[in-house]
Amino acid sequence: MSAGAAGMLAVLCGAIFLEGVDAAMLNVALPSIRADLGLSTTTLSAVVSAYVLAYAGLMLLGGRVADMYGKRKVFLTALTVFLLFSGLGGFASEGWMLLTARFVTGAAAAFMTPAGLALINGSFPEGPQRNRAVLIYAGTASAGFSLGLVIGGLLSAIGWRWVFFAPVIFSAILLVAGMKLIAEDKEATAPRQRFDVAGAVTLTGAMLLAAYALTRLEHATSDLTWTLAAAGASAVLWVAFILIERNSRAPLVRLGIFRSSALLQSNLGAMLFTGAFFGFQFIVSLYLQELLGWSAFETSLALIIIGMDAILAPLLTPLLVERFGNGRVVLGGFALAVAGYALFLDMGLDWTYAAMLPSTILLGLAFSLGYGPLTIIATDGIAENEQGLASGLVNTSFQFGAALGLSAVSAVGTLALGDGESPSERLEALRTALLVPVGGTLIGTAIMGFGRWRCSGLCCRPQAG
Known part of the structure; x- marks a missing residue:
């Protein structure tokens, strides 16, 4: 990998790390924000939903715009908007200011994320070199979310506004570096093209x-x-x-792109994979804080081991992909995830950290094996002028999966609890809700297992060269 390519990859990984950190930090800071601004539960929930709505709703459009108007231009513009509106959130004194800031920040991420992945796919040749770059990128994204919980806890202890100001500083550094290190698109389409x-x-x-x-x-x-x-x-x-x-x-979207069975299966797999994890994280947060009495910071530290994929994804996963192929590695990730969620079904009111450690280790390994290869499968073999679209599709699947997993787990838990209020009844409701992540990963395993025999060699077998 040349110095120029490494520099560009560092900037793009910094941006996706920033997006993950930004999303996770806010969740930890919500109680402080409510106390300071006097927000209702509905408004507080809307602050979180605003980001997801914009991110998921505009992702495909963002990917296609990157294909048409230039990936570098779209990436840097979106990063600038991200910087400005994150700062606005830090100065918010009313609920509507936070809602506006989070919606526009989510919209900026919806354009920035597919443009960044498309820049990687367009800058590295297909094969081991691109696989390694994508795995580093995907591992950084996952680590951003895991570490964001801890960083958010630290910043919230100083003051919740730093949850918004810290990304401003980081994104400003990335913007300056990106202007120097990201080369102009070789295949950028002129803006005068019909839209x-x-x-x-x-x-x-x-x-x-x-x-x-x-x-x-x-x-x-x-x-x-x-x-x-x-x-x-x-x-x-x-x-x-x-x-x-x-x-x-x-x-805007060439419907023929959906003829790729590998693309369809990997997007379904991505949706189920992240949906299960986000649902699990929601359950664990309620379990540790409301039933065991842990603090938000202690909860974030308990889950930080899942961020081991930041180390394993760029080091171990490329070797496994070259040896076994993306499809088999993804299946391994799904199998580990099923085991991790299933082990947590035994959670009790007297559990210690040691009892939950096997699940967090298994999920860290699962993300190391699953997240990056799913992204590779979804974008491999796609024409250069549709890389932004393919990147937008898989990132939309990840985001929609997160929203679906959270909502499904919350709905099932609410129905299971009914009018119950005792700790044992709440624990049983959480166990019932945990069946959603278990079932989701089992379905994902079946989909990706079927895909091994149907998709192209890019998905099923190690690549040559």
């Missing part, structure tokens, strides 16, 4: 409404009207989008 406005509007609306419906699934026992209305409107817009794309001379 599918109708497709962009219907796609964005469909994604935003679908994301909104997902975030409302947690209200499983009440107020289903808005959830059903959002889901129905999203379905209508999806149909309209498909019709528009089929008849467009310059479609």
